[in-house]
Amino acid sequence: IQDEKLTAITVGELMIPSEKVAHVQVNNPLEHALLVLVKSGYSAVPVLDASYKLVGTLGKTIILNQILGLERFEFEKLSDMRVHEIVNTDIPCLSKEASLLDGLHALINYPFICVTDSDGYFDGILTRRAILKQVRKNFYT
Amino acid sequence: IQDEKLTAITVGELMIPSEKVAHVQVNNPLEHALLVLVKSGYSAVPVLDASYKLVGTLGKTIILNQILGLERFEFEKLSDMRVHEIVNTDIPCLSKEASLLDGLHALINYPFICVTDSDGYFDGILTRRAILKQVRKNFYT
Ligand SMILES: Nc1ncnc2c1ncn2[C@@H]1O[C@@H]2COP(=O)(O)O[C@H]3[C@@H](O)[C@H](n4cnc5c(N)ncnc54)O[C@@H]3COP(=O)(O)O[C@H]2[C@H]1O
Numbered sequence: 330i331q332d333e334k335l336t337a338i339t340v341g342e343l344m345i346p347s348e349k350v351a352h353v354q355v356n357n358p359l360e361h362a363l364l365v366l367v368k369s370g371y372s373a374v375p376v377l378d379a380s381y382k383l384v385g386t387l388g389k390t391i392i393l394n395q396i397l398g399l400e401r402f403e404f405e406k407l408s409d410m411r412v413h414e415i416v417n418t419d420i421p422c423l424s425k426e427a428s429l430l431d432g433l434h435a436l437i438n439y440p441f442i443c444v445t446d447s448d449g450y451f452d453g454i455l456t457r458r459a460i461l462k463q464v465r466k467n468f469y470t
Numbered sequence: 471i472q473d474e475k476l477t478a479i480t481v482g483e484l485m486i487p488s489e490k491v492a493h494v495q496v497n498n499p500l501e502h503a504l505l506v507l508v509k510s511g512y513s514a515v516p517v518l519d520a521s522y523k524l525v526g527t528l529g530k531t532i533i534l535n536q537i538l539g540l541e542r543f544e545f546e547k548l549s550d551m552r553v554h555e556i557v558n559t560d561i562p563c564l565s566k567e568a569s570l571l572d573g574l575h576a577l578i579n580y581p582f583i584c585v586t587d588s589d590g591y592f593d594g595i596l597t598r599r600a601i602l603k604q605v606r607k608n609f610y611t
C-alpha cells in the first residue's frame with residue numbers, strides 16, 4: 330500500500346535545506362525584515378540568531394499588525410522596532426529523522442515547519458508543497 | 471485502497487463556501503485592500519467584482535511590491551492606486567464538481583484555488599489545509 334511511504338520517508342529527505350531558506354536575524358530592524366520578506370516574495374520566514382540557531386518565525390501579517398495605527402499604517406515605527414520584539418516563538422519543530430507522517434500532522438496548521446537538530450541549530454524547512462508533491466507521487470505509483 | 475477517495479470526493483464538499491471567504495472588490499483603493507488583508511490575517515484573498523464574479527487574487531506581497539520605492543516603502547501610493555490595477559488574473563480555477571485529485575494538482579503551486587461556476591460566479595476556495603486533513607483522514611481509515 331502506497332500510504333506506507335509516508336512513514337518510510339524522513340523529513341530530512343524532503344525539506345528545503347537551510348542554505349536555500351530565506352531568513353531574518355533576531356536583531357534586525359523591522360524595516361529590514363519587511364524588505365527581506367517583500368524581496369524574497371515569502372509571506373513568512375524563519376528567524377535565526379547570530380549562531381544560526383532557530384528562534385522562531387516572522388511574517389508580513391505580524392509586522393503590518395504592529396504598525397496598524399488608528400487612522401493609517403504608521404510606517405515610521407518600522408525603523409524603531411526590532412525582530413526580537415515580535416518574533417513568534419510558539420511554533421512546532423521537527424528533526425530530520427522524523428517521518429513524513431509527523432510532517433503531515435504539523436503542516437495541517439502551518440504552511441511550513443522548521444527543522445532543527447538536538448542543539449537547536451536550524452537545518453531547513455518542510456513545506457506543504459513538498460508534502461503535496463509526495464502525496465501526488467504516491468497516488469500514481 | 472484509500473487513495474480512491476481522492477477521486478471520489480468533490481471540490482464542492484471540501485471547499486470553504488463563498489460566504490466564509492474574505493475578499494476585496496476590484497474597485498477598492500489599495501489602502502482598503504491592505505487593511506482587509508491585515509485584519510483578516512490572510513496573506514492573499516480572492517478579488518470579486520460588484521456582481522460577485524471572480525476577477526483574480528490579491529496578496530500582501532503584490533501590494534507591498536508596488537509601493538517599494540528606491541529608498542523606502544512609499545505608503546502614500548496606497549491611497550492613489552486601486553485593486554484592479556494590480557489584481558492577479560492569471561490563476562487556476564476549479565468547478566465544484568471537480569475531483570479532489572484535480573484539486574491536489576492545482577494546490578501544488580497555490581495555497582488556495584478559487585472555485586467558480588460556469589458563469590464565473592465565485593463559489594468558494596479549496597485550501598491546502600482542507601486537502602491535507604483529507605489525506606491524513608484517508609491514511610488512518
Ligand atoms: N519564489 C517562489 N517560487 C515558486 N513558488 C513560490 C514562490 N514563493 C511562493 N511560492 C508558492 O506559494 C506558496 C506560498 O508561499 P508563502 O510565501 O505564502 O509561504 C511559504 C513561505 O512562508 C515558506 N517558504 C517556502 N520556501 C521558502 C524559502 N526558500 N525560504 C524561506 N521561506 C520559505 O514556506 C511557505 C510554504 O511554501 P510552499 O512552497 O509550500 O508554498 C508556496 C509556493 O507554492
Ligand SMILES: Nc1ncnc2c1ncn2[C@@H]1O[C@@H]2COP(=O)(O)O[C@H]3[C@@H](O)[C@H](n4cnc5c(N)ncnc54)O[C@@H]3COP(=O)(O)O[C@H]2[C@H]1O
Nearest residue numbers: 437438439490491492511512513514515581582597598599
Ligand atoms: N484565521 C486563521 N485561523 C486559523 N488558521 C489560519 C488562519 N489564517 C491562516 N491560518 C493558517 O495559515 C495558513 C496560511 O494562511 P495564508 O493566509 O497564508 O493563506 C491562506 C489564505 O490566502 C487563503 N484563505 C484561507 N482561508 C480563507 C478565508 N476564509 N478567506 C479568504 N482567504 C482564505 O487560503 C490560504 C491557505 O489557507 P490554509 O487554510 O490552507 O492555510 C492557512 C491556515 O493553516
